[in-house]
Amino acid sequence: MNFPENLRYTKTHEWISLTGHKARVGVTEYAQKEISDVVFVELAKKGHPVEQGKAASVVESVKAAFDIYAPVSGTITDANGALEANPGLVNQDPYNDGWLFELEVSDPLSVDALMTSAQYAAFVQSGSAH
Amino acid sequence: MTTDITSKKLPLHEEHLSRGARMGDFGGWNVPLYYTSIIEEHVTVRTQVGIFDISHMGEFLVEGPGALAYLERCLPRKIAPVKNQQAIYMPLVNERGGMVDDIILYRVKDDRFLIIVNAGNIEKDYKWFLSRVTDGVTLMDLSSEYGLLAVQGPASSVIIATAFGAFFRDIPRFQYRDFEGGIMARTGYTGEDGFEIMVPTARLKSVWDVLFMAGEKKGLKPVGFGARDTLRLEAGMPLYGHELTDEITPLEAGLGWALDFEKPAFPGSEILRSQKNTGVQRKRIGFEMVDRGIPRHACEIHKDGKQIGWVTSGSFIPPAGTTPGRNIGMGYVSSAEARENNEIDIVVRGHSLKARVVSLPFYKRK
Numbered sequence: 001m002n003f004p005e006n007l008r009y010t011k012t013h014e015w016i017s018l019t020g021h022k023a024r025v026g027v028t029e030y031a032q033k034e035i036s037d038v039v040f041v042e043l044a045k046k047g048h049p050v051e052q053g054k055a056a057s058v059v060e061s062v063k064a065a066f067d068i069y070a071p072v073s074g075t076i077t078d079a080n081g082a083l084e085a086n087p088g089l090v091n092q093d094p095y096n097d098g099w100l101f102e103l104e105v106s107d108p109l110s111v112d113a114l115m116t117s118a119q120y121a122a123f124v125q126s127g128s129a130h
Numbered sequence: 131m132t133t134d135i136t137s138k139k140l141p142l143h144e145e146h147l148s149r150g151a152r153m154g155d156f157g158g159w160n161v162p163l164y165y166t167s168i169i170e171e172h173v174t175v176r177t178q179v180g181i182f183d184i185s186h187m188g189e190f191l192v193e194g195p196g197a198l199a200y201l202e203r204c205l206p207r208k209i210a211p212v213k214n215q216q217a218i219y220m221p222l223v224n225e226r227g228g229m230v231d232d233i234i235l236y237r238v239k240d241d242r243f244l245i246i247v248n249a250g251n252i253e254k255d256y257k258w259f260l261s262r263v264t265d266g267v268t269l270m271d272l273s274s275e276y277g278l279l280a281v282q283g284p285a286s287s288v289i290i291a292t293a294f295g296a297f298f299r300d301i302p303r304f305q306y307r308d309f310e311g312g313i314m315a316r317t318g319y320t321g322e323d324g325f326e327i328m329v330p331t332a333r334l335k336s337v338w339d340v341l342f343m344a345g346e347k348k349g350l351k352p353v354g355f356g357a358r359d360t361l362r363l364e365a366g367m368p369l370y371g372h373e374l375t376d377e378i379t380p381l382e383a384g385l386g387w388a389l390d391f392e393k394p395a396f397p398g399s400e401i402l403r404s405q406k407n408t409g410v411q412r413k414r415i416g417f418e419m420v421d422r423g424i425p426r427h428a429c430e431i432h433k434d435g436k437q438i439g440w441v442t443s444g445s446f447i448p449p450a451g452t453t454p455g456r457n458i459g460m461g462y463v464s465s466a467e468a469r470e471n472n473e474i475d476i477v478v479r480g481h482s483l484k485a486r487v488v489s490l491p492f493y494k495r496k
Binding site for chain 1: 152424426457479
């Protein structure tokens with residue numbers, strides 16, 4: 001499974017990409033497979049403050065709804081509007097066109113504390129991912 | 131995503147794993163949720179043909195010289211007019227008029243009947259039937275001895291004819307024929323044409339294999355419980371534990387057609403008779419979302435800011451053939467609000483989302 005090395009990862013299967021104070025967030029390839037066909041995304045709300053580990057967006061499969069958590073604290077600056085018409089982008093391209101939201105990160109150092117690609121791959125492998 | 135280790139395995143468990151099934155729990159059983167995707171499998175059944183392993187379902191045998199009179203006392207429909215090799219659907223009613231389960235009864239012979247019950251209700255139903263048994267009646271739970279497969283979809287009769295011959299293809303709707311030590315019935319839970327095949331567990335794998343040999347080139351695919359739920363929801367069919375419970379009456383559920391009042395008393399018959407005369411306070415409805423959002427079980431239904439009911443089932447339904455994809459649900463609302471086209475709100479994660487009441491079923495095959 002593909003876990004790009006330039007991203008950081010959470011135990012709840014989000015990825016985050018940081019540039020300065022700005023970050024983009026989505027779900028990992030592992031997560032999109034577990035969720036199965038994404039048929040609806042409740043977009044994160046622009047301008048809303050989010051706390052690390054709290055739900056910022058919701059992704060739904062045919063059967064169930066999954067909370068997507070903010071990997072770090074900050075303020076939502078944008079959400080991927082393309083997912084309203086085409087939620088399947090989360091499955092097809094989880095690291096690019098299927099991104100979920102962007103945020104202004106309160107503390108860029110908090111991203112460094114998250115898992116690297118290698119750590120996340122080991123975490124998924126260990127099965128504790130369930 | 132976790133598996134309850136206490137859940138029971140289907141007789142074809144290994145077969146499902148070998149076909150790549152994603153397993154999950156349903157009614158105390160570890161069952162295939164999907165093999166490839168719920169969406170693909172939903173479309174397969176609407177446009178071609180799918181096979182379901184529904185061996186979790188329960189089967190009871192009722193026989194003996196007292197069997198007919200016993201079932202007339204227990205059940206809310208007239209049993210005497212049911213012919214041999216015929217099947218009928220009905221709710222099982224408790225003393226308060228609520229539903230113990232919904233069942234299909236097959237008349238095997240004059241004094242021999244087979245009853246198919248929901249997996250999650252096997253113990254409850256067995257006790258319910260047992261407590262009413264009288265002289266001349268034998269009740270047996272055969273659930274662990276039989277497996278059940280369903281072949282559903284527009285091409286199902288072609289597959290059945292190829293696999294087992296034209297004799298079985300020609301079974302009329304809601305009838306059955308003896309088959310491989312069990313039965314084959316023209317019944318289903320998807321809104322499509324189809325067959326349900328009950329055979330001794332030992333023969334299940336060979337029947338499954340013969341069906342695949344006959345059908346794989348014609349598009350036959352295994353279908354999991356995820357699509358089973360979207361298919362039955364779109365067909366407006368109630369599911370026990372959702373639309374049907376011990377607290378809801380068949381009249382509220384829109385199952386009045388499956389009650390006969392012109393027969394001797396059955397459990398709940400007086401309460402149901404009076405409810406039929408006075409009218410029900412709440413009704414099962416179907417609704418389609420107007421706003422974006424997927425309704426789910428237990429969401430509240432509001433009108434003008436006040437709760438008028440609750441959602442019992444809701445889902446995204448994939449597009450299939452000429453039927454568009456949409457977000458739909460079923461639920462109960464006060465009878466005054468049950469009219470078609472009534473604008474209602476479904477509360478999803480605190481947001482009031484607009485929906486409108488539509489007639490059931492959402493989908494009817496041509």
